[in-house]
Amino acid sequence: MKRIVIFGAGGHAKAVIDAVEKQAEYEIVGLLDGGKAAGTHVYGYEVMGDDAWLLHNLDSIDGVIVAIGDNWRRSIVAEMIGKAAPGLPFVTAIHPSAQVARGARVGAGSVLMAGAVLGSDAELGEHGVLYPGSSVDHDSRAGRFVSLAPRAVTGGGVTIGDYTAVAIGASIIHGVAIGEHAVIGAGSTVIRDIPSYTVAYGSPAKPIRSREKGERYL
Numbered sequence: 001m002k003r004i005v006i007f008g009a010g011g012h013a014k015a016v017i018d019a020v021e022k023q024a025e026y027e028i029v030g031l032l033d034g035g036k037a038a039g040t041h042v043y044g045y046e047v048m049g050d051d052a053w054l055l056h057n058l059d060s061i062d063g064v065i066v067a068i069g070d071n072w073r074r075s076i077v078a079e080m081i082g083k084a085a086p087g088l089p090f091v092t093a094i095h096p097s098a099q100v101a102r103g104a105r106v107g108a109g110s111v112l113m114a115g116a117v118l119g120s121d122a123e124l125g126e127h128g129v130l131y132p133g134s135s136v137d138h139d140s141r142a143g144r145f146v147s148l149a150p151r152a153v154t155g156g157g158v159t160i161g162d163y164t165a166v167a168i169g170a171s172i173i174h175g176v177a178i179g180e181h182a183v184i185g186a187g188s189t190v191i192r193d194i195p196s197y198t199v200a201y202g203s204p205a206k207p208i209r210s211r212e213k214g215e216r217y218l
């Protein structure tokens with residue numbers, strides 16, 4: 001079994017651990033998190049250190065997955081790892097109850113949690129997260145570092161730009177395009193295109209305000 005480390009040791013990491021364990025393709029060697037004391041444990045996995053551990057132990061692992069819920073923060077860590085350890089693969093975690101349809105593509109480093117669906121010929125870019133029960137339907141394109149929170153769903157042919165977060169329970173009708181770095185608020189119904197760098201919510205969802213790259217939304 002391939003040996004991986006999980007970067008992150010918070011609540012999101014616990015959900016990623018669940019998907020990795022049930023997928024049963026990788027052995028989790030341990031966790032890395034600069035914000036937690038080395039030696040503490042999450043579900044029996046030791047927090048071994050931070051990125052310095054990774055650089056000193058590259059020979060002993062086969063892959064890594066970044067388990068940080070915030071899309072922008074996940075991207076910063078993924079890019080740091082990509083530069084420091086260019087050959088180290090980012091692996092995907094796909095819970096056995098998730099569904100990946102014919103022709104669908106899951107980008108490296110992405111996670112599909114319990115009951116998530118990636119529809120026919122749909123695409124989830126690198127380091128995306130489909131939370132439990134979320135769905136990206138046929139022919140849709142979700143970019144890099146995109147997340148769909150629990151029960152967030154799209155119709156077919158939807159486009160979601162890089163770093164955009166679709167919050168819990170939001171619905172996006174078929175054919176809509178959402179830009180980059182946008183946040184679609186909890187419970188929204190999106191029926192028209194939403195520009196990049198915009199927080200939008202409501203039913204129907206309307207742009208409420210602009211947002212900066214990396215602004216917190218969780």
Ligand SMILES: CC(=O)SCCNC(=O)CCNC(=O)[C@H](O)C(C)(C)COP(=O)(O)OP(=O)(O)OC[C@H]1O[C@@H](n2cnc3c(N)ncnc32)[C@H](O)[C@@H]1OP(=O)(O)O
Pocket residue numbers: 131149150166167168183184185186187188199200201202217218
């Ligand atoms: C496993 C997991 O936990 S995954 C993560 C799950 N959590 C989520 O997905 C939630 C993500 N967050 C959201 O969706 C939030 O609604 C955001 C980020 C879009 C908006 O948050 P903020 O900008 O902080 O809005 P704030 O809380 O200040 O509210 C401002 C106003 O907008 C309203 N509002 C905020 N969000 C929404 C929404 N989704 N729908 C309708 N109205 C909303 C508030 O009621 C408030 O109205 P008021 O001024 O009349 O009182």
